[in-house]
Amino acid sequence: METKDxxxxxxxxxxxxxxxxxxxxxxxxIEISSEIEKELEHRLQLLEEGKTELYTWxxxxxxxxxxxx
Numbered sequence: 001m002e003t004k005d006x007x008x009x010x011x012x013x014x015x016x017x018x019x020x021x022x023x024x025x026x027x028x029x030i031e032i033s034s035e036i037e038k039e040l041e042h043r044l045q046l047l048e049e050g051k052t053e054l055y056t057w058x059x060x061x062x063x064x065x066x067x068x069x
Contacts, residue, residue, distance in 0.1 A: 006014055032040075046052045055063075
């Protein structure tokens with residue numbers, strides 16, 4: 001696949017192109033294994049039951065920076 005040069009586009013135009021590309025991907029064409037599907041269902045169930053600890057993006061960044069030192 002050939003890579004296109006997007007440098008001539010503004011950031012706003014790039015975002016629109018990315019959205020159009022993302023929207024063109026059919027969810028029914030994405031294949032996942034049964035193991036991954038089972039894990040996703042399990043995680044959603046834990047989330048719905050309030051048994052999942054959630055973190056802000058800042059907390060994640062702080063943790064990553066801390067373990068890299």
